[in-house]
Amino acid sequence: MLLSLIAVSAVLAAWAVSARRMERWRVTAPMVIVLAGVLIGLATSDRVAAGLNTEIAEHVAEIILAILLFVDATDVRGGLLGYEPKAALRILFIALPLSVAVALLCGLWLLPGSSWAVLLVIACIVVPIDFAPVSSILRDRRVPERVRNVLNVEAGYNDGIVSPVFIFALVLADQDTRADTPLQALGAAVPQAAKAIVVGLVIGALLAVAANAAQRRDWMTVQSKRLVLVAAPLLAFGLSLAVDGNGFVSAFVCGIAFKYLRHSDDIRRDLELVDDVGFLLAVGMWFAFGVTAVAILERGVPVGTVVFCLLALTVVRIVPVAIGMLGSRFSGHERLLVGGLGPRGTTTIVFGLLAFNVLDGHDETTVGLVVVLCVLGSVVMHGLAAPAAAHTYAARRGSSREAEHSDPGK
Template identity: 45%
Template sequence: MALLIVVGLTVLVLWALAERGLERVRLTGPFVMLACGVLVGVLAADDFNSRLDTAHAEKVVELILALLLFVDATEVRGGPFGGEARVISRLLFLAMPLSLIAAFVAGSLLLPALSGPVLLMLACIVIPTDFAPASPILRHAAIPVRIRHILNVESGYNDGIVSPIFVFAVSLVGKRAGLDGVEALLDGLWAFLFAAAAGIVVGGGAGFVLRGTRRIGFASDRSGRFAMVLVPLLSYVAANLVEANGFVAAFLAGIVYRVVRGGSRHADLDPAETAFADDVGQLVSMAMWFGFGAVAVLVFSNGLKPALILFGVLAVLVLRLVPVLLCLLRSSLRWRERIAVGVLGPRGTASIVFGFLAFDALPESDDLPPLYAMTVVVVLSIVLYGVVAPPLTARLLRSRRGG
């Protein structure tokens, strides 16, 4: 395992030292780390597999997601919904639940042997969008700024909204496995409320204290940057102490911290203050992509699973697009823009984290489907959204025909 860590850190250092040059030849960080992870997976698959399903690995993954959720919640510009409340609220609170339901139904038809909680985990793995594997989309000049902004804001929120559903599904195969549906829901509701309280207290308290210490000259230039990394970790740990959902706590802490720290719900944090957390978040994400590459080798070494592959393809191409089109009816977006929003939905870091956590939580007889579904949707996202989708979407939106 020590050798794997050395190799991973070496690859991270080399990527960090050559990031700009790699991007010039269209080699994104996730792609480079994925390729190196695949190589390590081929050379040391057995050792990596024995270390993957451990409590330590699970905690590392959870802390990474807590940090990313917090950062996403603080980075939305122009108010809580980025100035696009009507469109984004439809995407988050109508289209995404419908997509989760569609994924659950599709999974039950294609994978009838899986239990309800496992199917719910799969839905949570394959639906949240993330532009890490396809960041060129958000910089593509031919795609309108408004569309890119809507997609960016939506992807910043959806994993935070899906995470409590995922944690609830995981708990149904764990300590709540013996409870009936009503008891499990009540137990989960209490855990959510405690998590919300932890996130609001920690995030709001940190934002309030930082505003005060800056006003009286006690805070340094680094204080805000340090807080952006430490607050999500504190909120996650505090929630876990009361057996609550640490992901919900970190996500809500980010929302409240941004509002209290900025002085109003429409205030944005200074980019200089969020830069350190952005860098740390990107660094840990790159490590996650390296691990994903090694896991992909392990997954496909189990052979082709047509039902899981079809499930992943449907999730990426259909199960998001149809609900988005339905929920954006009579919206301010033109038809071609609605199609673009529905089509441009790569899966990335959130899917990887949820896939790893599901693998750790499930017994050996059920732990392959989450990893397999995760691998299919993320690999397809890299290929489809990193290469094919940007020019096709730009051509679609440039057309003057259609509404």
């Protein structure tokens, strides 16, 4: 563990002092941290990876996910559903469920030996998008602004929407629980979600109102404004668990309530600390992912799992997005961009770790392989293809404009 601490600290420091240069080369912190994790994994074999399959690692992953869900919910700009609310609704409530369903069907075909509950867990793992591996996409002005806005909203909300389904499926797939049927699992999940929504709304609203009142009376410092945002997801998560609620849903709802009730002169500045905390926690997860990837890939990779992951990164997302955006004002090329620019990252890793620690035997191995192949494949595919897609779209749009100006009939 000392070697791991030294390695991740050294790599993080090296990236920090060259972050701007790295961004110009389209190299992100997760890419560098994963590489460091892989190197440590090669040196330590299964010793570090085995430590991740523990109850402590599971609890740490839960807290990380709760904070990331809160950060995602507060990071959406331009109103509750961004600047393109109709398109965002289509993506979140048509394309997203369709993607989960298509992933489940692909699993039934390509991942034999697993129950439908386990396959639903895997579908919830591979569908949510996260821009940590290729964050430059959301700042690339060659990509149309409305495409970037819809992707930002989706990345902010999709993990929070999927998490109740993930927990439901995981309860059903866990052989140690008492939920033997979907109805029993649903009977446990629905009350948990309801309690979590109430707790999240109450905590988010109370903290926002209290912060507003304190700000008017000049009781807060610049630092304390930021600390409130660190305490909020932890408080919502902990209180929700205390009343047997879903801590993930609670942290997510708390973020939405806090953001839209908080009257701050500069909410983006207030979010800097919790953003940094979330980033550092995610760095730890990326490092653990790199270490674990080595041990998991050493066991061999079935062809069916490779094909499933390729489909998860392409067809499983692109086709449902195309269907969900039918009738919208987005052009065909813009719809293709929305569907194609969907990297997988931190949420997939955290969901995967939670499932990895609950499942056993064949299912545990399958989940591990899917997470590793999906995330590594996404880092490579989206890291290389996203800039190329943006360049192609910009060139095509430029050619179209030149043709219009040169055509005397237009």
